[in-house]
Amino acid sequence: MAGGTSLNIVKLEGVEKHFGAVRALDGVDFSIDQGECVGLVGHNGAGKSTLMNVLAGTLAPGAGRLVINGEEQRDYSPTRAKALGVRCVFQELSLCPNLTVAENARVFHAALTGLNWRKKAGRLILDKLDEIFPGHGVNPGDLIQDLSIGRRQMIEVARAFTATDEPVRLVILDEPTSSLDAHTAGQLLSFVRRVVAEGVSCVLISHLLGEILGNSDRIVVMRDGKAVASGQAKAFDREKLMAAMGGAEERKKKAAAASLAAARRGETPVCVRARPAGQKSEAQVVARQGEIIGLAGLAGHGQTDLLLDIFAAASRKQPGVEVTAPVALVAGDRQSDGVFPQWSILENIGVRSLRNLRDGLLISRRREEKLAEFWRDKIGIRTPDLSNNILSLSGGNQQKALFARALGSDARIILMDDPMRGVDVGTKLEVYDLIREEARAGRTFLWYTTETEELQNCDHVYIFRNGAIVADLARDALSEEKVIESSFEAG
């Protein structure tokens, strides 16, 4: 914006960050100049949030150079970031719900001390709120827990722009409008344009492509942990962005399988009929026996909620959900929802089938072993001894044990809540084969996945946005561009 001699604020060179086998950042080059608004887009898991955490100092990069204001940063931390004027508005809010608005401003500014700190902090945040969101209706003495999510987001954004003894040079906004209505979102974006004109830099992360195209000077597209495209915002349009995000290369079409699936649809009985709670239209998810149904869209747009509704409907009637057979759920978050960390592999596999493993009143150890051994051989769980603790397995093998738990049970419908997160490719391919085999044998799968590639295994795909179904694609109509388009529309 400031012409050819603009100052560089941040420069990243070859930054990498790995979480186990997952390469969240795989050699990213990225730079921001003074007075520039950079739009950052990419599909789920492209590495946007990791990149932002590296800039905020909350994650240390595994490799690469980080240069801020022309100085290479070695001991980079949140404190250092703030001293250099780098601020972040995180997607999951970082306000303390038990504190007031003014106290949360104080948390952000170490300089707000002294006898009347409360008044100073209140004034500071209120002035900024007035400037960005006139008519916001927030008092400095309000407790955050009493405010709506939209107001919390307004406070969070305003707080990032307040300055005491430390300058504001770069503000990174991660989905800043996700909880704002159109009016306040407009207020925010025009404020962003104003401060950028005054020389502050911004990074704008949003899945609303219209917002990115309309407010950025430059756009960077991330994919698979790399910055794959970068250029002036004027050079992009919606189609170009989508192509860059999703990869334009044509995927192999399994035409034969698709037509077979299409022909079969309608022949077998319906097992599940479910309408998302947030659905206003008549659209609903329909799964027939032996089908693999994909639930797609951006993360957290109601897919998991629907799976949990279906799961609940199997034991007790739920409005809008119909289920005709026993259900099992394969959890996505292994550590919190999946494994029993104190139990052996054996017990972890058997827990869903206890009724069938009973011998009189007690659990038959022999039957439990037989069940576990059968599935160990079938899925290939790599362990010397099934009575070892479940945590002795690698992540991928733990996930296999969870699949064995579901598939070894009497359930005819298997719900999968993004089960392949952080699983290596080899394991994935084995599990895909297993799922297809079980589906041919008559089991029904509902599969929520954030990896668009996995949808190739599905017979039918529903795409979710904001808690509702927005697209309903048969196998042969499915393409990555379609999925992204439906996930991002209405920007």
Added chain:
Amino acid sequence: MTASALAARAAAPDVRRFKIRRILRALLPAFSLALVIAAIAYLNPRAISYFGFNLMLNLAIPIALATIAQMFVIAGNDLDLSIGSFVGFVGCVAATWLRDQPLIGGLTLVGCVLAYAALGALVYLRNLPSIVVTLGMSFVWQGLAILLLPKPGGRAPDWLLSFMSFKPPLVPFPIVAAILIALVAHIGLMRSSYGAILRGSGGNAAAISRAGWSLFKAKVVLFGLTGFFGVLSGLALIGITTSADANIGNGYTLLSIAGVILGGGEFVGGRVSPIGAVIGALTLAMAASPLLTFMRIPPDWQVAANGAILIIVLAARVLISQRGAER
């Protein structure tokens, strides 16, 4: 997570209604205290006098101090199961070393506070559950107390005895002390600028550390304050009872937790109220024996009756919260 976010969005942002609910909740501890006092006044009008309050609230001072001690760890989402035996140990130190060798006794008490701070460091650095650590420590304190004072006895230092039997004009000493304790803790935790950080560490630790504050320091300070107020509680207790016993503080662990909760605090989320906690402690102290004695409830049943009072007050609190959540 998503569900609660959706619920929060769905509920109209009616801040005023939340405020009324919050004020109601904040007044609940005071209301329950007033109820207990009214009941005592009805049963035995003579108890409502300078002398009567002195007698009834005598043991409320150490309970209030122990409750404030407990409140600091609860503010950081922890729980201290050792505060009772710690108070007992401090009492034993006060009744022996502090009288005979004031320097050693004083240093021991300072060491106790530091030991608490170190426990905070341990809990934070090793990411241990505080319940387990403090449960273990409760046996350590108890053992040390028994080593120091195998059978009941000892005598409090004279300065402590005269301090605790101080008789101010007009207002009974326990009430003056309670107001003072509540004010100091309120200013320290609720009004000071670092107090906001301490409470924030219980509300959203990630936010505090993203803003560049040390969670380690916050934890150490919270535990250190617990140790400090625990020492004060032990001293106050011995100043009243004049001699000590290794088991003298054992009931304080549950009393202090109940006091914090009764006073409007919550186990998680950094939601505590020092003034409420002191009022909660006073309520418990009065409901514990004076009220029940006046009601002619035999001592055998008093503990159960005490529990019943706690359940009633907590149920009232839940009712108020639920009504606020309904649309």
